[in-house]
Each structure stands twice: as C-alpha cells, then as structure tokens.
Amino acid sequence: MKVALFGRSFNESFTESFIMMFDVFTSHNIEVIIYEPFYDFLIREINFKPPVQSYFHSNKDLDKKVDFFFSIGGDGTFLDAVTFVRDSGIPLVGINSGRLGFMADIAQDEIPQALADIVAGEYSFEERNLLQLETSRNGLFEEFNYALNEFTVHKTDSASMITIHTYLNNEYLNSYWADGLIIATPTGSTAYSLSVGGPILIPNTQNFIISPISPHNLTVRPIVVPNHHEITLRVEGRSESYLASLDSRSCTFESSIELKIRRADFQIKVLKLKTHSFYGTLRNKLMWGVDKRN
Numbered sequence: 255m256k257v258a259l260f261g262r263s264f265n266e267s268f269t270e271s272f273i274m275m276f277d278v279f280t281s282h283n284i285e286v287i288i289y290e291p292f293y294d295f296l297i298r299e300i301n302f303k304p305p306v307q308s309y310f311h312s313n314k315d316l317d318k319k320v321d322f323f324f325s326i327g328g329d330g331t332f333l334d335a336v337t338f339v340r341d342s343g344i345p346l347v348g349i350n351s352g353r354l355g356f357m358a359d360i361a362q363d364e365i366p367q368a369l370a371d372i373v374a375g376e377y378s379f380e381e382r383n384l385l386q387l388e389t390s391r392n393g394l395f396e397e398f399n400y401a402l403n404e405f406t407v408h409k410t411d412s413a414s415m416i417t418i419h420t421y422l423n424n425e426y427l428n429s430y431w432a433d434g435l436i437i438a439t440p441t442g443s444t445a446y447s448l449s450v451g452g453p454i455l456i457p458n459t460q461n462f463i464i465s466p467i468s469p470h471n472l473t474v475r476p477i478v479v480p481n482h483h484e485i486t487l488r489v490e491g492r493s494e495s496y497l498a499s500l501d502s503r504s505c506t507f508e509s510s511i512e513l514k515i516r517r518a519d520f521q522i523k524v525l526k527l528k529t530h531s532f533y534g535t536l537r538n539k540l541m542w543g544v545d546k547r548n
Contacts, residue, residue: 255282257285258289260324260335261295262291263295271362271365272296275369286305286306288309288310312338313337316342321344321345322345323338323347325349327351329355329358330502347368348360355539359530364529378525379523379524384518385481385516387399387405387513395498405436405437407487407513410497415433415491416431416490417429417430418432418487421485432467437485438452439481440455440458442463443455452476460480461481462478464476484514486512487514488509495508
C-alpha cells in the first residue's frame with residue numbers, strides 16, 4: 255500500500271497521534287510520500303523526521319498510484335487537498351487534528367481504529383460532486399476552476415450592495431441585491447451557505463443551493479436547484495471589480511465578465527468508515543439534541 259500525507263501544521267497536542275500513525279505505517283510496510291512543506295514543518299516544529307520514501311509539491315508531481323491521500327488538519331486543509339487529488343480518483347482520508355470538521359471527520363481518538371479498518375479493508379467510499387466555473391474571458395482560476403464546497407461572488411468594499419443577475423439554463427431567476435451570492439454543493443451545504451441560512455443537503459443529492467448574502471429584500475431566501483442546470487451570473491454595482499471565490503481560493507474580476515457554474519464532470523472519492531454516518535456527524539458536530547442544562 256502507498257499513501258500520501260498532506261498538511262500545513264498542527265498543535266502540539268496532536269503530535270503523539272501523528273507519530274503513532276507512522277508506527278502503523280511502518281509496521282504494515284506502507285510506503286509514504288509527503289507534501290514537502292509539511293515535512294519541513296515536522297522537522298522544524300516538532301523535531302520529528304518521519305520515514306518517508308519521497309515528496310510532492312503539487313498535483314503535477316503527485317504519484318497517481320497512491321492508494322489513499324491523507325489530509326491532516328481541518329476542513330480548510332481538506333479543501334486544499336482536493337486541489338492535489340483533482341480527477342485522479344485517489345480517495346481522500348480526512349484526519350481532524352483540531353476541533354470541528356465535517357470532511358476531516360476522523361477524530362484524534364478514532365485514528366487507531368480508523369487505520370486498523372483501512373489496513374483490513376473495512377471501509378467504503380462516498381463520491382462527492384464538485385462545481386465548475388467558466389467565465390466569458392480567461393484569467394479566473396485557470397489552474398483549477400473547481401470547488402468542492404462553493405462558489406461565492408462578493409462585493410469588494412464595505413459600502414453599497416451589488417446586484418447579481420441570475421439565470422438557470424438561460425431562464426431568468428432573479429436579480430439579487432445583496433452583499434454577495436453563494437452557489438453551494440451538498441458538501442458545502444454545511445459550510446458558508448449554512449451560515450447565511452441555507453438548508454443542509456445529504457451528500458449524494460444532485461442539487462445546488464443558491465444563497466444570497468445579506469439580501470436587501472428579506473423575502474429573498476435560499477433556493478435548491480438541480481445540479482444539471484447551468485447557473486449564469488452577471489454582476490453590476492458601483493465598484494469596477496468584485497470578488498470571486500472557489501472554496502478558499504479568491505480573485506477579483508470585472509463586471510464585464512459573465513460567470514457560469516455547472517456540475518463538474520468528475521467526483522471526489524472520500525473514504526467512509528463503517529462506524530461513521532452523515533446523520534451521526536450532524537448530531538455530533540452541530541450538537542443536535544444537546545441540552546447544556548444537563
């Protein structure tokens with residue numbers, strides 16, 4: 255078995271668990287390749303030199319024969335990991351080195367059993383849809399124009415609202431007068447979209463959520479649309495440029511650029527442990543049913 259490890263950093267409290275992971279890899283003769291900046295962090299900050307076979311820096315030099323791609327961190331790190339895996343079909347494994355994590359859902363105390371299940375083949379996979387952004391002119395996110403969570407258009411100043419003219423399959427839907435607009439996948443329904451009042455979708459549903467950010471008209475609410483529809487956005491306002499984001503990556507664009515969002519033609523494969531379920535994750539992460547009086 256060959257695995258890739260990706261991360262940015264982690265707190266000292268996670269060090270023991272991380273070293274234990276390498277004990278498991280070594281005992282089962284698992285070959286490890288690692289993101290080199292992460293390797294440098296391990297040596298510099300926690301004085302640990304892990305036994306690895308090789309390094310990678312980008313999607314281009316990632317060995318496509320890797321069996322699992324481990325993301326060590328939180329959901330932000332997991333989203334960064336997607337830009338490495340892309341359409342390779344390599345399954346992602348989210349190890350949570352912090353607190354809240356929907357995608358990085360293997361908690362620190364679950365790591366020993368999770369690794370045992372992976373070695374024993376006791377797991378399944380979930381396939382998560384991505385969205386793809388196309389623009390009327392080149393220049394936006396040319397390196398990787400896909401997102402697992404959401405696409406967001408936002409004003410660049412703190413003054414006036416912007417207007418986002420929105421079309422579904424070229425049929426006019428609405429002109430949102432707001433601070434911005436979020437187009438979220440089911441995976442992204444528990445992220446930014448949720449914070450502005452959007453609904454939670456089950457991961458395998460075939461939908462997008464269109465959620466306005468601080469709309470001027472309070473009757474304008476989030477709407478769920480089929481993800482085989484193409485969404486077209488045209489933005490106007492007092493500014494000359496606006497902010498577009500794909501997950502955690504952002505850039506500015508001019509109002510003359512038309513934005514088109516559609517379902518990507520590939521999916522991300524995510525490892526799912528037999529002890530995990532989406533509904534259990536909702537209860538645990540969002541603390542549903544928890545009464546602080548007890």
